[in-house]
Amino acid sequence: MADQLTIMAVHAHPDDEVISTGGIFARYAAEGIRTVLVTCTNGEQGDAPGGIKPGEPGHDPNAVRAQRLSELRESAALLGIEHVELLGYRDSGMDGWDGNRDPEAFWNIPVEQSAARLADHMRHYRPQVVVTYDEHGNYGHPDHIQANRIALAAAAATDIPDKLYYAAIPRESSREMFATLRAKGIIEFDFDPPEDFGTPMDQITTVVDVAPYAQRKIKALEAHASQGDSVPFLRMPPDLQHAMFATESFVRHVNRVASAPAQETDLFAGLR
Numbered sequence: 001m002a003d004q005l006t007i008m009a010v011h012a013h014p015d016d017e018v019i020s021t022g023g024i025f026a027r028y029a030a031e032g033i034r035t036v037l038v039t040c041t042n043g044e045q046g047d048a049p050g051g052i053k054p055g056e057p058g059h060d061p062n063a064v065r066a067q068r069l070s071e072l073r074e075s076a077a078l079l080g081i082e083h084v085e086l087l088g089y090r091d092s093g094m095d096g097w098d099g100n101r102d103p104e105a106f107w108n109i110p111v112e113q114s115a116a117r118l119a120d121h122m123r124h125y126r127p128q129v130v131v132t133y134d135e136h137g138n139y140g141h142p143d144h145i146q147a148n149r150i151a152l153a154a155a156a157a158t159d160i161p162d163k164l165y166y167a168a169i170p171r172e173s174s175r176e177m178f179a180t181l182r183a184k185g186i187i188e189f190d191f192d193p194p195e196d197f198g199t200p201m202d203q204i205t206t207v208v209d210v211a212p213y214a215q216r217k218i219k220a221l222e223a224h225a226s227q228g229d230s231v232p233f234l235r236m237p238p239d240l241q242h243a244m245f246a247t248e249s250f251v252r253h254v255n256r257v258a259s260a261p262a263q264e265t266d267l268f269a270g271l272r
């Protein structure tokens, strides 16, 4: 019997599942495809309730972990994610944070060790499609870079996924989006994306329409309430939110499906 169609996304922190892959999870779940999320860390370096940052008084990493894992369960339920697998590593924090030096942080765990655990999940679920970040972790977060490394290593060791994708931030449309957010005063900080921010449209192989699930993504983001401060998208007007959440874009990094077209609208193109 053919393996059941299965998608696995490998993410770094609780909440990462929403923005780049929340729509595909919801859409593929609705289509009867098995959905698996692997979250590598517990997110201890996130905000404590009230926007308290790591290292500040009142930030208890154990409490943050418990809170974020419970938010993750709520988000996964909203997105139709059937299986959530936690690798349980400690969050390394942003590049340059003290957390980077914690020997137990995900960033400091040898890739072969964490990749072997991910490989076990791949052997168990046998996903035809795996999604993770690009080799820069999309924006340089050490745990996102590490998620890319272990996903590639586990895919190579198991030879299981037929297709492996990098979630992409479309460069042109995100520049426009940030300019609009600044102009409308929705983001207070003056974030002008660097020239090389995101992926140019002509390198994106796959754009999936997830418009019917945009509202569900917003609900799932809201479920991660303790991180609400760092999610300016929740403060956007509904039309901008919808525009931002209605499609998800990917770069196909590995492809063993000869019949998959160069430009796809479905990660399972050629596999159905």
Ligand SMILES: [Zn+2]
Pocket (backbone or CB within 6 Å): 012, 013, 016, 141, 144
């Ligand atoms: Zn993250």
